[in-house]
């Protein structure tokens with residue numbers, strides 16, 4: 153009897169059908185990243201269906217037993233038939249929405265929250281800057297039934313990863329039965345690998361929550377620029393990682409570019425991750441079945457697609473010693489006063505009216521700049537110059553992760 157998750161069991165059943173040398177490669181490529189440290193300390197691994205037994209090292213953990221039985225676990229035949237008996241998986245599904253800065257993650261999330269799917273969704277919003285922008289944009293779209301928890305001032309893949317574990321545990325412990333699905337929106341700078349790892353490595357999460365899928369938004373207009381970016385030595389390209397780890401890819405903002413550019417971008421994406429489903433859209437308008445209830449993050453493709461293994465290698469290193477591009481920081485400005493909207497806009501700017509201000513609600517401007525080598529003072533004075541009347545209550549915060 154071995155203890156393991158259904159998702160992982162399913163993958164292992166698939167793996168067991170592979171050739172012996174294949175299994176060895178899968179294990180060394182996938183495990184270092186996605187499996188808890190205990191596995192590294194487990195007994196010698198033999199290449200056969202015996203591999204299934206190795207997983208029983210998990211039974212020492214606090215992990216709730218998700219068991220299966222195998223009639224062939226004691227034979228060394230590579231072609232053994234494996235009979236499985238998998239208990240129903242009643243864990244809460246969680247979806248990670250990722251994608252580079254401005255690719256349309258919040259737009260997709262709002263589409264999900266306002267659609268008629270009958271699901272009660274708990275949302276975890278992660279923002280790189282100190283000031284919460286997306287949270288308010290999402291909150292205004294919810295009916296009130298959903299929970300929204302904010303994780304500001306850091307990235308889920310590194311500085312606030314511990315908070316993610318705590319938040320999911322709290323959600324599950326205090327509100328179990330009150331929601332059907334968790335959706336997590338990462339920052340645009342997140343490397344998904346360490347976040348995915350959290351779902352498999354943390355007992356607190358693994359026992360109650362299963363990773364339903366990783367959905368990656370790709371900005372049709374700016375993706376090439378981000379994919380081309382050469383990072384400092386030892387720093388991964390997050391835009392590539394986000395595509396590499398996706399179960400579902402949404403090429404968004406297709407209204408902003410022509411067909412040839414979309415076609416070449418899709419080809420480029422497929423060269424990074426051929427296993428993920430891909431669709432193209434505007435303003436995140438996709439069928440909800442495409443993004444929710446996918447049925448489980450797919451570990452298997454880490455073997456089948458070579459460039460993913462390469463990514464995994466980087467991500468493994470990254471997971472242990474994760475830093476964002478050291479040049480990237482954020483500057484947040486919060487102040488009241490009316491802005492002259494004609495001033496200060498040189499690039500694409502788009503705004504849309506949201507809900508009306510509340511009667512006693514303070515009318516506050518919030519702006520977060522995320523970028524490389526930001527000059528906080530210049531941004532602050534530039535912003536001040538756009539105010540119609542200068543207010544002294546401006547607060548500026550800077551963060552570097």
Ligand SMILES: Nc1nc2c(ncn2[C@@H]2O[C@H](COP(=O)(O)OP(=O)(O)OP(=O)(O)O)[C@@H](O)[C@H]2O)c(=O)[nH]1
Pocket residue numbers: 251252253254255256257258259260286339340404405406407408433434435436502503
């Ligand atoms: N033209 C166009 N604009 C879009 C589309 N999808 C989203 N937008 C706009 O692009 C901007 C950024 O969208 P968001 O949904 O906030 O993107 P995000 O990925 O959550 O952004 P960050 O949280 O800053 O990383 C918003 O002004 C959206 O209205 C699209 O398909 N076409």
